[in-house]
Amino acid sequence: MTLPVSPHDARAIRISHVSKQYGDYQVLKNIDAEVTRGEVVVICGPSGSGKSTLIRTINRLEEINSGSISFDGQDIHAPMKTRELNRLRSRIGFVFQSFNLFPHLSVVENVSMSPVRVKGIARDVAHDQALRLLDRVGLADKANAYPGQLSGGQQQRVAIARALAMEPPVMLFDEPTSALDPEMVGEVLAVMKSLAADGMTMLCVTHEMGFARDVADRIWFIDAGQIIEMATPEEFFTNPRHPRAQRFLADLRH
Amino acid sequence: MINDIIAIIQDYWLLLLIGQYPNGPLGGLANTLILSALSIGLAFPFSILLALARLSKWSFLRWPVTVLVYVTRGVPLLMLILWSYFLVPLLTGADVPSFVTMLTTLVVYQAAFLSEVVRAGIVALGHGQMEAAKALGHGYFGAMRFVILPQALYNMIPSILSTFVSTIKDTTLGYVINVPDLTFAASQVNNQLLTQPFQVFLILAVIYYAICWSLTHVAYRLERRITRRRAGLTGVRPTAVIAPVKIVSEQL
Ligand SMILES: Nc1ncnc2c1ncn2[C@@H]1O[C@H](COP(=O)(O)OP(=O)(O)O)[C@@H](O)[C@H]1O
Ligand SMILES: [Mg+2]
Numbered sequence: 224m225t226l227p228v229s230p231h232d233a234r235a236i237r238i239s240h241v242s243k244q245y246g247d248y249q250v251l252k253n254i255d256a257e258v259t260r261g262e263v264v265v266i267c268g269p270s271g272s273g274k275s276t277l278i279r280t281i282n283r284l285e286e287i288n289s290g291s292i293s294f295d296g297q298d299i300h301a302p303m304k305t306r307e308l309n310r311l312r313s314r315i316g317f318v319f320q321s322f323n324l325f326p327h328l329s330v331v332e333n334v335s336m337s338p339v340r341v342k343g344i345a346r347d348v349a350h351d352q353a354l355r356l357l358d359r360v361g362l363a364d365k366a367n368a369y370p371g372q373l374s375g376g377q378q379q380r381v382a383i384a385r386a387l388a389m390e391p392p393v394m395l396f397d398e399p400t401s402a403l404d405p406e407m408v409g410e411v412l413a414v415m416k417s418l419a420a421d422g423m424t425m426l427c428v429t430h431e432m433g434f435a436r437d438v439a440d441r442i443w444f445i446d447a448g449q450i451i452e453m454a455t456p457e458e459f460f461t462n463p464r465h466p467r468a469q470r471f472l473a474d475l476r477h
Numbered sequence: 478m479i480n481d482i483i484a485i486i487q488d489y490w491l492l493l494l495i496g497q498y499p500n501g502p503l504g505g506l507a508n509t510l511i512l513s514a515l516s517i518g519l520a521f522p523f524s525i526l527l528a529l530a531r532l533s534k535w536s537f538l539r540w541p542v543t544v545l546v547y548v549t550r551g552v553p554l555l556m557l558i559l560w561s562y563f564l565v566p567l568l569t570g571a572d573v574p575s576f577v578t579m580l581t582t583l584v585v586y587q588a589a590f591l592s593e594v595v596r597a598g599i600v601a602l603g604h605g606q607m608e609a610a611k612a613l614g615h616g617y618f619g620a621m622r623f624v625i626l627p628q629a630l631y632n633m634i635p636s637i638l639s640t641f642v643s644t645i646k647d648t649t650l651g652y653v654i655n656v657p658d659l660t661f662a663a664s665q666v667n668n669q670l671l672t673q674p675f676q677v678f679l680i681l682a683v684i685y686y687a688i689c690w691s692l693t694h695v696a697y698r699l700e701r702r703i704t705r706r707r708a709g710l711t712g713v714r715p716t717a718v719i720a721p722v723k724i725v726s727e728q729l
Contacts, residue, residue: 306616309611325624
């Protein structure tokens with residue numbers, strides 16, 4: 224008789240006692256947190272507090288010095304074959320602040336390339352799927368354009384479609400709207416909202432407090448490498464407990 | 478003078494074109510072009526391997542290749558040719574044909590130069606492309622093959638052509654180890670005529686100039702096309718274009 228390898232667990236991501244340093248500088252200090260399936264978490268905090276570092280350790284774009292991070296019951300930072308790490312990474316969607324689209328590929332190729340090359344999906348199947356995803360982010364008419372011909376907001380929506388094409392159960396966003404002109408922020412947030420409404424598990428580093436208020440289930444406030452407040456948006460915005468969180472919110476309002 | 482030149486061409490065009498073939502080994506212009514094409518054809522993939530090794534995080538790959546590249550670039554090509562010519566038979570005990578000696582030396586020499594162009598092209602792309610590929614689940618080689626190299630190498634096309642031009646010029650050095658190329662054929666002609674070295678070597682210079690100039694011109698046109706296309710495509714990373722372009726002008 225065989226048992227399922229990973230018991231069906233409500234936790235999508237479990238971060239246990241994670242610490243990381245650059246030389247003498249401690250970027251992450253004993254971070255302990257978890258994300259349940261279908262949950263939307265917004266991570267905020269001052270610049271340089273370690274938000275990007277934290278979110279990048281989850282798909283191991285950054286290594287950690289101690290602790291563990293489990294995803295789907297597997298320890299991401301355990302020693303493993305690179306094949307295995309690549310497989311895990313392909314199941315964690317990641318959206319960068321600077322989009323990082325592949326400029327030599329058309330929009331539809333950007334979206335369909337990895338399903339073909341990484342997952343081995345047939346080219347025409349991946350192409351159709353890419354067109355559906357582009358439609359979903361409102362860019363069906365740009366399928367044959369090149370990234371350089373798109374606005375920042377459009378590029379970021381393609382980047383989201385590209386990540387979704389791997390059908391990840393979890394999506395990570397590192398300040399997806401920070402590099403955008405103000406008038407383009409809304410279109411990207413709208414796509415993220417619709418993803419959240421469809422039940423996607425999401426971890427978003429963002430300073431868009433309107434988005435946090437409307438969409439987040441929980442907010443993690445990071446300061447100097449520690450999560451010093453974990454709260455629902457309601458609690459966080461009306462009654463932040465930590466003085467630093469209070470100051471952060473006061474600064475944002477100006 | 479003009480008449481002398483026309484007479485020389487009429488009498489010796491076949492020798493200049495193919496050497497003593499079919500009565501002897503293939504030589505002349507044909508051999509020059511074959512030698513150049515083969516060396517660039519082999520140097521190109523070799524240069525990618527060298528560039529990847531130089532960018533590797535493993536020092537046991539990085540160090541020997543860095544030394545190889547620096548030594549090769551820092552030594553006159555003629556020196557390398559003489560080394561291979563005298564040392565390789567001594568070390569291997571085998572009698573290596575001069576064509577093969579010349580080809581191998583040119584491949585190593587041009588690959589060392591090209592590898593720096595490849596490396597600059599990869600570095601100019603920045604970390605973002607590699608990270609995006611990794612985040613999607615590509616391994617190192619997949620990311621290189623589908624994301625990094627297509628961009629870096631596309632920018633390199635003009636450099637490859639200009640390296641081809643310098644390879645054609647470099648093949649003349651094969652003369653010192655008796656590679657039967659165009660220069661070798663011209664000096665045979667000169668030895669037979671004895672009295673007209675100026676005319677013979679003028680013909681030689683004109684042929685080299687015509688070939689190299691046309692290829693340089695093609696490289697220049699391509700370079701402009703690529704610069705324009707890249708500008709339209711990304712509009713953000715002119716450095717990726719500038720790096721190879723600089724090297725083109727250095728080599729010409
Ligand atoms: N590769 C690195 N080497 C050294 N220090 C780094 C490196 N990356 C980030 N840091 C430092 O770690 C701290 C946290 O960075 P980051 O996670 O990018 O902050 P945030 O995303 O919250 O603005 C910063 O002080 C930054 O200077
Ligand atoms: Mg950041």
